[in-house]
Amino acid sequence: MKNFRIFILVLLTSTFTANACGFYPFGEDLRFCFFNPAYYGYTTYSEFDYSSHWFEDKDIFDAEHVNPNDAAWYNYCKGKVSIMSIRNAVYVINPNDFNSTSDNEMIHYLYATNDVEAINYLKFAKECEVVNTFYSDPWERNERAEVPIRNKFIKLALAKAEKTNSQTIKKRYVFLAIRLAFYHGDTGKIIQLYNTYFANSTNKDIVYYWSLYFRTLAEPDEALASYYAAQVFKHAPDKRFAVYTYFNHKMPIQNIVKFATTEEEKANVYLLAGIRRPDKALQQIKALYANEPASEGLDFLLLREVNKIEDWVYTPYYSLFTPSVSGYDDSYDESAEVVLSRVASDRAYAQKLLHFVAKANLKKVHNPQFWQMAKAQLEFITQKYTSCLATIQALEQLPNILPRHLKQLVKIKALAITAVQPYGSAIVKDAIKPILLENAADAHFLFAMGRELEYKGNTTDAAFLYSKIGETTDASSYNSYAFWKSKKRAGAVYYDYYSEWFSYVDAMYTPEQLKKVIDVVNGKQPSNTFNNWYYATLNEEKTRMYDLLGTKYIRQNKLESAISAFEMLGEPYWIKNYSLWERTDSEGNVFDENPFYDLKYTPEFIPVRDTIQANKYTVTKQLINYLAKAEDVKEKDRDYYYFLVANCYYNMTWYGNAWMMRRYGWSSVKNETVIEDEAEYYGCNLAKHYYKLAYNNAKTDKFKALCLRMAGRCERNWYNYQHRNDDNHISSDYTGKFHTTPNPYYDKLESENRDYYDDLMLSCTYFEDYFKARR
Structure with missing residues (x-):
């Protein structure tokens, strides 16, 4: 079962988006965040930053946040060795290299002070590493193969603990035994050792919380395990990622918090409960504030909540995509109306959080300046632009405001200055211009x-x-x-x-x-x-x-x-x-055809009188010229020019060789767009209109028949456009009785002369004969 849980974790970390046509934006590509967690120093909580990257491996320790184990050894060595030397001695250097001639500061110090107990402990701890892992049975006869050597190491660790005078080193030996018992699958041993050596400890250092971590994993009562997990989460930053899933966030919180004996312990429960919530966590924030307002965890939970609201409000409000992180509402309708209506409800929630922040006693919180910055963010989110700008102005005047914090504030300032302007008179104000320049890389x-x-x-x-x-x-x-x-x-x-x-x-x-x-x-x-x-x-x-x-x-x-x-x-x-008109494909230079005379997938049937080097300008100019001729009542060839005009309009649709008159790209798939001439592009209405005018001005029955055939082709395209979402209503000229869907032009062609109908519907090779019959 343990291996299965690890597999699930790996699977969840492998988040990706599949799209048949390639890339599609998702997650952090979409998420709007102007309250960047990286700027506020809550590094040890950074694995839980609000993000679509659910399981990020981050270095949570930096110059301002020392690993508690490193800090414990630093204090043990009375501050006389560097943190780097501690890390090398504890985690890197081979036990065989532990000697008095070592150039490592910590090892040198331990030998110089004749601290044999600490030296022997470090060597033994390194020897234990080889068995501090799971050994799986490849044949799955047992979930985990027992390694007899672990029993030996457990007994040896406890024996060394009893012989050790230093209480600090003694507890570390016992912790090694507890960890070995965990990998050995002996939960009873974990509980027994914890109860004996740690349960009543008053010195709750990192070794205590490491031991409590394994005690958490051994506890069968989910409520008690959740309580333990919350205490470990608060005090053992290096175990936060490992322990947070052992907190049952679906359980009523009163079932967990009842085990707490102090306000700080209650606060720890509310902290982890808040972090476990993908949705609204204001209730947990309020409870944490009531029990431990000075908690750094409270600041982080507030930061995380603002980041959530940013995603819920900004991502849909600006991009019209749904929020980037799933979990709030997985049944989210993606229509624009629903997207924006949800924004309104999330702004209302932001107002509740703003009300709480504005009423909080800033003298009690961990970082009052941070709370003011959060207030500015929330004021902008709730569209209180004047208040937002006043809060930012007050922050800008603080003597200790950090440059990275100002970098965040000025973005919101620029947005608020813009948003507060009346509709119809908003401009890019001079105060905004340097902010835009400074943030030119922030798309x-x-x-x-x-x-x-x-x-x-x-x-x-x-x-x-x-x-x-x-x-x-x-x-x-x-x-x-x-x-x-x-x-x-x-x-x-x-x-x-x-x-x-x-x-x-x-x-x-x-x-x-x-x-x-x-x-x-x-x-x-x-x-x-x-x-x-x-x-x-x-x-x-x-x-x-x-x-x-x-x-x-x-x-x-x-x-x-x-x-x-x-x-x-x-x-x-x-x-x-x-060159745009000369793109070559397997059929040749498809854009090098004259849109007045040539039709796609149709043999040439009209003698070319006027040649042009086709481009948007020349085609438009010729179209205007031919329209003028066609509409001239004195022109004897009006039917001819109307037919050429109709050809051009037909070719300017998806079906033609001059689609680039209307579009900047073509696809074999009829992609639905919001471009205003969508119906014309796929429905060919203008072409149909002019084929009808050619019919009305035609002098011979055969040419009239050809005009009806072309008008019918346009009608077929219009029908297909109207029924584009219904595969059961697709019109074709080439099934059964040539056409099986309503088409008044084909019906008229058939009723006027069945022989013409059969010729023109059977093969477009007849088009030339019928065009020549125009006179």
Whole structure:
């Protein structure tokens, strides 16, 4: 059973996201956190930082937090040896190298003071290591094979303990015996030794809590084991990760806390109970504060709770993804309405936590300054922007405020300054600009700033901020990139999230919003450090934005506006970008076909009169020209030009060879998007409209039949678009009686001349004959 539990732990640590198309953002890629635990010094608790990385292996000891065992040996040696020498002597140096000539400070000290008991203990402890492990039976006849040598070591450890004068060394020998008994599977021995040597101890040092750790593992009563686990968790930082799962967080807490005899012991129970909660832990925080307000663990629990709320509020509010850490609500509906409605309830919970923090007696807590910083975070989360800024201002004036704490505060300050502005008049204020520069590598912060501006109606500055995301990266930070969705939730251009400015602006901005961005780029901005950074990316992307502006007008069928945008690019741009239309696949240069005369998967059937070097500008210009001819009542070939116009509109859809007039990428899968012309792109309505006009102006029955055939093809595409989520309603021209779903154009074609219907529905090779019959 023990091995199975280890396997489960390994399995849980192997968190990954599988996606048939490759990468999909999850976890820390998404989580917004402006209250960084790394900046606040709660290192020994850092394994339990709120994170989607459930089981992180961290070094919990640093210059400010010495391993309690190292500290115990340091005190034993009266502070005359270095911590590093203790670590080497205790954990590294071979027992055979323990001698008076050793250059290790600790070993040298022990020999110099003739401390034979300590030297002999260290040698024996190292000899025990070889049997301090589980030996599994590969044939699974027993869960664990007994190693007789352990019995010998247990007896030897206890014998040495009885012969030792130093109480410190005696307890260490007994602890070795307890640990050996654990690996031997002898829980009775663990309990007996603990009760004999440690249960009534008044000197509760690290060896005591190490022994209590194994006593916890041996205890059959889950409530009592949970109580023991809480005491070990508090006092033995190196055992926290190992012991926290032995606390039964599903058990009523009164069943556990009843074993506590002091307020500190009660506080320890509430601390571990709070850490074990993936959801709201305000009740545990309040109970911990009531029993031990000066506890460092209370500060950490508060930090963890703020980090939770950040994820519950910021991650969906800014990115529209669900919170990054599972466990709060695994049945979470991902629709935008539900995502944002849950944000409101979580802000309400944040208000309760803020009320508690604001009322707490800061003279009693471990770190009053930290509590004030937590208050500022909560004030921003609860949208109390004026109060937030006042709290931050007071903190900034403190003489002992640390630079790393200011680094956190100024981000919230910048967000609050932006968010407090009225809708329609929010700007990037001068006070914010140096903060943006300083945090240029923090993509989550830049995106949050852009989102606040966008929510306030300033999509122009939002675009400039989005353009900076990912441009400067910090390999040590998960915040180097940002991923987000749209409120429309249908997805981005080729997937359901965005990670850079162009795809988002492409899908979400109106032509008018994009034009405002271009106007700013075209305006003359004063040269300074901020402006040179802020405007640089989109200054370099001006031609791409004009291309996008024209494309957006194409989507709205505003051809004159589109041509005006495309004309801003100039001929060199189109010559340089002609390669976009020449991408070669197995069928040849599929983008090098004339959209007025050529149709995909259809043999050539229209003689080409006007050749153009196809690009967005030339196609749009020709389309305007042909439309003018088609709509000219004096033009004798109106049916011909309407047919060419219809071909072009058809080719500008997903089914055609000029889809790049409307999109910046194509996939064989019909990805649903939020782009405004989605129905046209997959439904071919404009093409159908102009094939109908070609029919109305046709002079021969055969050409009319061809127009109906093409209008019917468009109708089929429209039907399939309308029923895109129903596999039982997919229309095809090539089943049974050619078409099996409602199609008025095919019905009309069949009713007017069954022979024409059979020809045109049977094979597109007849198209040439029917087109030639136009006159």
